[in-house]
Amino acid sequence: MGLTVSGEFDFIDWLRAQQTPSDLVQLGAGDDLAVLRWASEDLLIVGVDQVLDGVHFDSTVHTPRQIGRKVMNRNLSDCAAMACLPAAAVATVALPKGSSIEFAKELYLGLRDAADPFDCAIVGGDTATWTGHLVLTVTILGRSAGVAPITRGRAKVGDGIYVTGPLGGSILGRHMTFEPRVLLGRQLGESGLVTSMIDISDGLSRDLSHICEESRVGAILQESQVPIHDDARKLSERDGVHPLLHALNDGEDHELLFTASSEPNLDASLLQPIRIGTITDGNKMYLDRGGNRLMLIEPRGWEHSL
Amino acid sequence: MGLTVSGEFDFIDWLRAQQTPSDLVQLGAGDDLAVLRWASEDLLIVGVDQVLDGVHFDSTVHTPRQIGRKVMNRNLSDCAAMACLPAAAVATVALPKGSSIEFAKELYLGLRDAADPFDCAIVGGDTATWTGHLVLTVTILGRSAGVAPITRGRAKVGDGIYVTGPLGGSILGRHMTFEPRVLLGRQLGESGLVTSMIDISDGLSRDLSHICEESRVGAILQESQVPIHDDARKLSERDGVHPLLHALNDGEDHELLFTASSEPNLDASLLQPIRIGTITDGNKMYLDRGGNRLMLIEPRGWEHSL
Numbered sequence: 001m002g003l004t005v006s007g008e009f010d011f012i013d014w015l016r017a018q019q020t021p022s023d024l025v026q027l028g029a030g031d032d033l034a035v036l037r038w039a040s041e042d043l044l045i046v047g048v049d050q051v052l053d054g055v056h057f058d059s060t061v062h063t064p065r066q067i068g069r070k071v072m073n074r075n076l077s078d079c080a081a082m083a084c085l086p087a088a089a090v091a092t093v094a095l096p097k098g099s100s101i102e103f104a105k106e107l108y109l110g111l112r113d114a115a116d117p118f119d120c121a122i123v124g125g126d127t128a129t130w131t132g133h134l135v136l137t138v139t140i141l142g143r144s145a146g147v148a149p150i151t152r153g154r155a156k157v158g159d160g161i162y163v164t165g166p167l168g169g170s171i172l173g174r175h176m177t178f179e180p181r182v183l184l185g186r187q188l189g190e191s192g193l194v195t196s197m198i199d200i201s202d203g204l205s206r207d208l209s210h211i212c213e214e215s216r217v218g219a220i221l222q223e224s225q226v227p228i229h230d231d232a233r234k235l236s237e238r239d240g241v242h243p244l245l246h247a248l249n250d251g252e253d254h255e256l257l258f259t260a261s262s263e264p265n266l267d268a269s270l271l272q273p274i275r276i277g278t279i280t281d282g283n284k285m286y287l288d289r290g291g292n293r294l295m296l297i298e299p300r301g302w303e304h305s306l
Numbered sequence: 307m308g309l310t311v312s313g314e315f316d317f318i319d320w321l322r323a324q325q326t327p328s329d330l331v332q333l334g335a336g337d338d339l340a341v342l343r344w345a346s347e348d349l350l351i352v353g354v355d356q357v358l359d360g361v362h363f364d365s366t367v368h369t370p371r372q373i374g375r376k377v378m379n380r381n382l383s384d385c386a387a388m389a390c391l392p393a394a395a396v397a398t399v400a401l402p403k404g405s406s407i408e409f410a411k412e413l414y415l416g417l418r419d420a421a422d423p424f425d426c427a428i429v430g431g432d433t434a435t436w437t438g439h440l441v442l443t444v445t446i447l448g449r450s451a452g453v454a455p456i457t458r459g460r461a462k463v464g465d466g467i468y469v470t471g472p473l474g475g476s477i478l479g480r481h482m483t484f485e486p487r488v489l490l491g492r493q494l495g496e497s498g499l500v501t502s503m504i505d506i507s508d509g510l511s512r513d514l515s516h517i518c519e520e521s522r523v524g525a526i527l528q529e530s531q532v533p534i535h536d537d538a539r540k541l542s543e544r545d546g547v548h549p550l551l552h553a554l555n556d557g558e559d560h561e562l563l564f565t566a567s568s569e570p571n572l573d574a575s576l577l578q579p580i581r582i583g584t585i586t587d588g589n590k591m592y593l594d595r596g597g598n599r600l601m602l603i604e605p606r607g608w609e610h611s612l
Contacts, residue, residue, distance in 0.1 A: 033455075038348070038349070052434055052436045128356060
């Protein structure tokens with residue numbers, strides 16, 4: 001526990017009262033651990049993500065509700081990239097000393113804002129206070145629910161390369177407000193045409209390099225096809241960096257990047273993927289303009305600072 | 307990702323090379339999420355715990371190996387308290403900027419030191435650097451493996467109250483070096499006699515109050531039976547607090563506290579539990595000396611500072 005905020009046990013009682021019933025949950029938060037009934041036909045897909053004050057958010061600018069949403073949405077976006085359904089989550093919060101119970105509740109409600117639309121139950125957690133800055137983590141448990149998880153490792157030469165939306169400049173605000181592409185990821189998985197998938201967290205160039213490395217392939221992107229977000233253009237006006245470079249190298253878009261043997265037909269109600277290139281042999285990534293290799297794309301890590 | 311330590315990708319390659327094969331793991335760390343095959347007969351028992359620099363350890367005193375061990379052992383101790391078998395874990399590390407790759411590797415090896423004896427696979431994680439202090443979290447997935455999880459909520463009037471070892475003064479060092487009572491927890495679960503169980507993380511008085519509240523019962527502890535650790539006596543010499551109060555109120559012993567309808571017979575090779583009292587009706591906890599109520603025990607939270 002370790003929480004020494006005044007009103008600690010009020011907060012814990014409040015948390016327990018927030019739990020919504022779920023078929024999955026035999027015993028929810030409040031014991032040493034939670035107990036879930038995992039369906040025998042479901043693969044268990046698991047991972048964890050953290051957000052740190054000054055790196056992934058700025059507690060002097062962003063509300064606790066936004067911060068809670070972001071860390072949960074990052075995990076839901078990982079589920080989208082695996083084509084699995086979010087099922088349950090546990091969270092930790094390291095609160096700066098002097099934080100109010102109201103602040104802690106808002107963090108939790110932010111987690112719930114993001115998780116509830118997917119019936120993803122928050123089944124446990126740990127809250128502590130310290131003299132350090134705010135840290136949140138969420139561990140997500142997803143279930144395959146009849147769709148084989150899509151990895152990064154099965155892109156084939158000739159596959160199309162697609163993204164689910166315009167890229168770049170998320171630092172202007174979208175990095176806090178993106179919507180995880182869970183339903184889209186499921187439909188892509190169900191199509192049977194998708195050979196590899198990842199969500200764009202580090203940036204298109206870096207995340208495409210992950211697919212290329214794991215699949216032992218190369219890639220050509222068409223300069224004219226890479227969708228550039230208006231935020232990338234706005235940012236370009238400020239910093240002089242070409243909008244395309246923002247689209248290639250900025251992180252935290254959280255659109256899906258995938259490869260497919262042919263274009264999947266998706267529900268008209270969903271975002272339609274945009275083809276941006278083709279998987280090639282070799283192990284390099286190029287940007288193409290009208291059939292000419294314009295430049296070698298270097299994987300650039302996500303290094304923006306707030 | 308967000309890790310910007312020089313040598314980031316060397317570290318990630320190193321981490322991936324460390325993974326040991328496991329029947330459970332269909333796809334290990336390195337993709338968006340890991341994929342596990344969960345046996346249909348197993349309940350999934352899940353929880354998370356964090357350790358913070360200056361609260362749960364002191365990075366100027368403790369080695370990264372010790373810190374890694376501690377956070378994993380805290381989670382394994384939760385598994386012990388539920389009588390489940392640790393199966394898999396994911397971890398996060400928030401590293402202070404300027405930390406060396408060697409330091410990060412030692413943290414990971416500490417996790418492994420603790421997890422490996424129980425074949426608990428580390429299947430994913432997230433590493434980031436920031437200007438803040440060191441934070442580690444571990445999420446543990448346990449499996450019931452034929453033993454019903456033991457909760458805090460089924461202690462009955464007349465049950466004996468037991469602990470698995472002497473208590474108090476863990477701050478002198480044992481809080482970093484305790485051994486999680488996983489095998490003992492399993493045997494207690496298998497006995498069919500244990501009605502409730504918890505690991506002593508907040509302190510005997512607080513953790514017993516959790517059992518009493520969840521089970522809607524009271525308790526009497528026998529003053530002469532509460533086993534006092536030598537560390538509690540040493541600490542008493544320094545701070546003048548009675549060793550018994552250290553045994554009652556200090557945290558992070560990580561012995562098991564349980565109630566049972568009669569004393570379980572355990573393998574002679576295991577620690578033998580010590581009976582310290584009896585569950586009563588009502589909702590209060592008393593300390594008894596020779597049949598007289600010596601005092602009302604107040605639940606005291608774990609509030610030590612390093």
